[in-house]
Amino acid sequence: MTNLSPLNDSLSQTKSTAFGLSKDLAIPIIVKVCYLESTRDMKDSLASLSEKFEDPAVFNTLSRIYRFSDLFIKISIFDGKNNNLVTIPVQTTYKSFNNKRVWNQYLKMAINFNQVSIDSYLKIEVYEIVNTKPKLFGVGYLSLFNRKSSRLRKGSQKIPIFTDPTTENIEYENIPGLTDLEKNLIKYEDGEFNRLGWLDKLVLPNVSSLNEPNKDHDYYLYLELPNFELPIVYSDVTYHINTSIPTIHHEQAPIVDNLNSNIVINSIDIPMSKDPNMLKIYDPDFQTDSNVNNQNNINVPLDPIELKYHKLERHxxxxxxxxxxxxxxxxxxxxxxxxxxxxxxxxxxxxxxxxxxxxxxxxxxxxxxxxxxxxxxxxxxxxxxxxxxxxxxxxxxxxxxxxxxxxNYWSVDKLQIGDALELLGSYFNPYILGKSVLASSSTPPTSNDSSDRKSKNEPSKFYKIFKNVTFLRKMAVDRLRLASSDELLLYLLQLVQALKYESLIYDKKTPYIQDTEHFEMANELNDDNDLLKSPLAKFLIEKSIENPNLGNFFYWYVKVENEDQLNSPTNPHSNPIRIYAIILNKYIDSLKKYSQAKKLPNYKNLKMQIWFIKKLTSLVELIRTTFRKNEATSKKIEFLREYLANPSNELLKFPEPFPLPLDPSVKICGCYPDESSVFKSSLSPLKITFKTIQKTHATSQLFGKKKNHKYDKYPLMFKIGDDLRQDQLVIQIINLMNQLLKNENLDLRLTPYKILATSPVAGLIQFVPNETLDSILAKTYPVPETNDNSSPPQPSASNNGILNYLRLHSQEQQPIEPEVTSVLNSSEQSEEHPIQPQPTVISDLAVSPTLMDNYVKSCAGYCVITYLLGVGDRHLDNLLLSPNGKFWHADFGYILGRDPKILPPLMKLPIQVIDGMGGLNHENFNIFKSYCFITYTTLRKNSNLILNLFQLMLDANIPDIMIDPQRAVEKVQEKFCLEMSEEEAILHFQNLINGSVNAFFPVVIDRLHSLAQYWRA
Missing domain, CATH: 1.25.40.70 (Phosphatidylinositol 3-kinase, accessory domain (PIK))
Structure with a gap:
């Protein structure tokens, strides 16, 4: 038997350590964001009462108001050597906090462990939302490797968060800030301490109370990195040296491998000849990946073979x-x-x-x-x-x-109105479509004759592009000329926005013009008034002067954009043209001349409207300065009525009647002080009922003619302090959809109440008689006796507030609404998309057939429209019902999927609304769904027009579009589900209805909202 004791002795004296190499760790870096700890005293971190009173803007920063306000974390990885970002950042999803900011979310970085260097670090940015925009709350840093030991960090990490964003403190060795107890806990979690179950149960629950927090920093963020069984040591890939090619930069000492004499090449320099006659060979495989991955990108360069194939295929x-x-x-x-x-x-x-x-x-x-x-x-x-x-x-x-x-094949009448609007957008700009021509002509010339000839041809090439693009835009304007004034009014808001893109074309100096003919054309475009030569600007001014109704809204739309442009910050290195100021002055001057020549009151009416808005503005300011914010509303109402009743203030009876800016078809001549009020709000919005003059025929008398006027009432709200342009846009789109549906003989009894922004911070809102669903459901209505012939209402709906509200108003005599046809040309639509037969609403619930018909149809219409527009913040206080049975929505402060509530439903359809039709088992619910399907499919067929209208609004200062303008149109497009067939789209909407009706969480949110409103009152 062989004696092995000497060998065993030598092995026992050898120390061996098992470890892994980072170069073999081909897995993504995953970081768990645990929680944020605050060491500051609450009194120091939150704003005091005096600060809140002195500066109300402090309420915009929620971290100054609430101790556990909403935050989100963004993590990026940087190269410590050059401080370059090495991968795209990732961030946490929304998380609501109670008494601690806890995320417990895993973030997967788009880079592997073997792809980062030893000096790479995590940059942790903490953000909060201030005025709908992210604002940096704090920043922290964590190196991925301990440079002293070359080991990859693992397990729990405590990161100090600096509230000063300029602070950059990266520790590459041991991270300070951990207490001894925290260090031992981390070792325990990493498995360095033996675990005893009975002892752990006694000690661990009391550890947190024994730990004294380190107060060197105000905030600490706790992260977790992956725990590996073996320690991971940094290592890089090595390459053999070839001395005949690339030279090595010795900026950093190379790492020598004594076993196989290899070194790590940190960077290489491939020598390039500067000889211009040197022949360059193109590698067609160089751009293969980019062409495959970017098939939808027009600007991806093609290799010569692809370019040749492209030319042959088309030529x-x-x-x-x-x-x-x-x-x-x-x-x-x-x-x-x-x-x-x-x-x-x-x-x-x-x-x-x-x-x-x-x-x-x-x-x-x-x-x-x-x-x-x-x-x-x-x-x-x-x-x-x-x-x-x-x-x-x-x-x-x-x-x-x-x-x-x-x-030869396309005339103006063959152009669809939606395509005409697209031609007026930002894409059809010669400086965008001719970008490659401009880029090639801006390259420095060489001595090559062919390149000289090419550079001389570039000016005429760009001029052709300029001429053809302006031809397309003029063609679009010619198509608009075929539309009626009422139809133009549906798109006027977007056409005013399109003037911005006209200014980008007609204001720029036409470059690269050398020959005489083209030079004269450039001079024509570049004189002082070239913007007024824009076909769209000329058309809108001419049409607005001829049509007072169109001119009314054109003036206010342009005025608001002009004020917004004047108030917007400008780049000191640029001189943006004030196109709206130029057009506004031109319109007013032309309107004055036209009114004088035709002896029309149009110019005088405009002056009266301006006077009217100034009077209302001064009245609101007077109320705000006279009363404190928390003063009783009853005193403000009394003051308002006294002010309106005073004839010297000229609001009881106007100097002369004039068209109401909100609705120029209505002429106002005074107001009713007793029916006016002030809403309970810090902005003190006014509700004023104006006296209107109804049109009547003049009656002949013995001594001439006498006009007998009949008066009516028009209540509206005037508000200062809110930007109403987003609500104005939504109402305009609802009105357009209403016209598209009526064009298919589908009248859904919608209530697109009127909104007009008179400035970026003020506007008028039509006041429609209504009650909120919250108040209707809270009331008790008498249940009328039903006829013997009518079937009794179902038990689920017998005590429903909405149904009893409809029964109550069924006893009233409702005014007969005239049949209103669509302002659109219905010939095209009816030929291509014949409408399905419409179902008849069942009226067996002791409700007037007219009211039930209004209710079911309007519910279906708003159900589809609010889903398509992504209207958020829906609760029972902004779902309204009028005495005529029409259901409608108000307050569009959140659109395109934005919602202040967590887990909002895609569609707001409370079960109480369904009960108002008779319940889920009543035939009216099936009829409601049929109207939803017809509405959805009809609007899908007109999606191109709706999407183009949103496309033109991308550069308007609409809050919810400004948040993500790149995806604004895409969000609406996704709701149309255009990739589906009509049958698939109907099934999709059926599932939406079922999910909304059966949803439990929105019911809880509505209850909480009602309770909150009750306690506020």
Whole structure:
């Protein structure tokens, strides 16, 4: 038997340690955000009462008001050597806090452990929301490796948070701030201490009370990094040295491997010849990845082979019989139809653009309907897709499109109104479409003759682009000329916004113009009044002067944008043109001349409206300065009525009647002081009932003519302190959708009450008689006896406040509403989309058929519309019901999916609303769903128009659009579910209704909101 004792002795004296290498750790970096600890005293961290009183703006910063206000964490990874960001940041999702800021969320970084260097660090940024925008609350740093031991950090980490954002303190060794007890706890969690179950149960619950927090910093953030069984030591990939090529920068001492004589190359320098005659060889595989990953990006450069294929595909057989008579196969036709129905905000990829170009003659010559796929679409949607498929840097394609296709096959009347609005947007700008031409002409010239000739051709090439783009925009304006004034009013808000894009075109100095003819054209565009030569500006001014109703809203829309432009901060290095000031002055001057020439009161009415708004503004300011904020509302009301009743203030009876700015079809001549009031609010909004003059025929008398006026009432609210432009936009879209539905003979009894912003911080709101659902459900109504022939109401609905409210008002005589037809041209719509037969509402619940019909239809209409617009903050106080049975929504402070409440439903449909129809088992509920489906499918067919209207509003200062303008249109587009068939869309909406009716959490939120309102009152 062999004696092994000497070998055993030598092994016992050898110390071995097992560890892993970071270069082998090919897994993503995951960080768990645990909680934020505050060591500050509450009195020091929160604003005092005196601070709140002296500076009300402190309420915008919730961390100064609430100890545990909402925060979110953003974590980034930086290279410590150059402080460069090495991966995209990630952030925590929304989390509500109670008595501690606890997240317990895992954040997965888009980089692996083996891809970071030894000096990499985490940058932890803590943000809060101030005025709907993120604001930095604090910042902290954590190095990923302990540079002294080269070990990867693991387990629990305590990070000091600096409230001064300029502080940058990165510890690459042991992190200070941990108490001895915390260090031992971390060792316990990492498994360095033996675990005894009976002892742990006794000690661990009392550990937190024994720990004395370190107060070196105001805040500490606790994170957890992955725990590995073995310690991880930093190591990098090594490369063999080849002395014949790249040289090594010795900025950092190389790491020598004594075993195989390898070193780590930190950076290399490939020598490049500066000889201009040196031949450069293009590598076609260099951009393969970018082309594959960015198929939807038009600006991705193609390699020479792709460019050659592109030219051959588009240039061969052009204008030949073969090309003009080319027809797609049924499969290709279906694919082309799917391309044509794509939303306007989605870019076409290279293959789709080539298909559109290939069959340009087929779609331009034929108004065909694809019957094979069951989808109906006309070639009217083809023109914009074709224009977007043009390579604007290719002279041949541009000339072919604008000299052959558009003039021979496309006239103005074939252009859809939605496409005309798209042509007036920011995309159709010569400085955007001709960007590649401008870039190539701005490169420094070389001695090469061909490049010299090319640079000389660039000015004329850009001028052609400029001329063709302005032709398209003029074509869009010509299409608007075919619309009636009432239809134009539906899009006027967006057309005023489109003037911004006109200024970007007509204000810029036309570059690269050298020949005489083009130079004269440039001079014409660049004189002092070139903005007024914009076709859109000229058209809107002319149309507004001729039509007083259109001119009324045009003035106020332009006035508000002008004030907003004047108040917006400007870049000191730029001189932005004040287009709205120029257009406003031109409009007023032209209106004055037109009124004098035609002897019309239009200019005088405008002056009276301006006087009227100034009087209301001074009245609100007078009430605010006379009374304190917390003073009784009854005193303010008494003061208001006395002021209005005083004839010297000229509001009891106006010097002369004039059209109301909110609704120019109504003429006001005074007010009713006793029916006016002040709302209970710090802004002191006024509710004033104005005296209106009804139009009557003059009666002939023996000695001339005498006018017998009849008077009516028009209540409205005037408010200063809120920007009403978002509400104004939503009401405009609701009104448009109402007209689109009426165009299909579908009147859903909507109530698009009128809103007009008279400045960026003030406006008028029509006051419609109503009661909130909260107050209706809280009241007890007498239940009338039903006829013997009528079936009794269901038990679920017999005591419902809404149903009894409708029964009560069924006993009243409701005014007969006149049939109002759509202002849109219904011929096109009715031919393409015949409307389905409409169901009849059942009236067996002791409710008037008219009221129940109004109720069911309006519920369906607002259910669909508020879902499409992503209206948030829905509760029983902004769901309203009028005595005529019309259900409607108010207060659109949250749209496009924003909501102050957690887990908001996609659609607000309380069960109490369904009970008002008779309950879930009543036939009226099925009729309600049918109206929802018809409304949803009808609006989906008009999605292009609605999306283009939102596209034109991206640069307007609408709060919920400004938060994320890149996704604003996309959010609306997602709600239309355009990728689904009509049957799939109906099923999708059916599931939305079922989910909303059966949702429990919104019911709890409504209850809590009602309780909060009760205690506030």
């Amino acid at each position: 061969i057989n052009n204008n030949t019989i073969l090309d003009k008579e080319l027809k797609p196969s049924p499969q290709l036709r279906d694919e082309l139809v799917n391309i044509l129905i794509k939303p306007s905000n989605i870019e076409l990829n290279k293959t789709e653009r080539n298909l559109i170009w290939k069959f340009r003659y087929y779609f331009s010559k034929n108004n065909s309907i694809n019957e094979a796929s069951g989808k109906t679409t006309t070639t009217k949607s083809f023109l914009l897709k074709f224009i977007k498929s043009i390579d604007w840097a290719d002279d041949y394609e541009v000339e072919h499109a604008f000299n052959e296709i558009i003039p």
